[in-house]
Amino acid sequence: MQNYQLAEINVAHMKGVNIDDPIMKEFVDNLDNVNELAERSKGFVWRLKDEDNDATSFNPYNNEQIIINVSVWDSVEDLGNYVFKTFHSDFLKRRKEWFHTYGKVHTAMWWIPAGQFPTVKEAVKKLDDLQKNGASQEVFNFRHKFPKP
DSSP states (O other): OOOEEEEEEEEEEESSSSTTSGGGHHHHHTHHHHHHHHHHSTTEEEEOOOTTSSSTTOOTTSOTTEEEEEEEESOHHHHHHHHHHSTHHHHHHTGGGTEEOOSSOSEEEEEEETTOOOOHHHHHHHHHHHHHHOOOSSSBOSSSOOOOO
16 A cells, blocks of 8 residues: 655745845744754654755745745644644744735645655645645645545
8 A cells, every 4th residue: 555645835925035135034044943843843754955954045936035845744733733833833923024925825735655755846836736726635735634545
């Protein structure tokens, strides 16, 4: 039987002109802590990162004000615990200080075979699909979750 893991992308539209804008300083100053917490969290498998140990240099929307995060987890519950029940939630509650609203949804999740990792292109496509068509077995969010295949 095939084992599955949860892939996710979340996108944010910065208020700053780019990641180096002074308005983004507190957010940027805490990126390493938030990423390290993710990596130590139950169920964490993998996250997209560059040579600076974060994903802020990826620019799939060709817009320096949009940043992405892509990661893989063992389950929706493990991701949810990290997002909503750790230090990360403090930043989530304050997101309006740093970010504009991004479309209808800013997070998309989907099941992938264990041991595989999504590409940036695949992740962006999943979020776009969720924006256009809503939740399904193919892509969903915390509000409309689907079980492993």
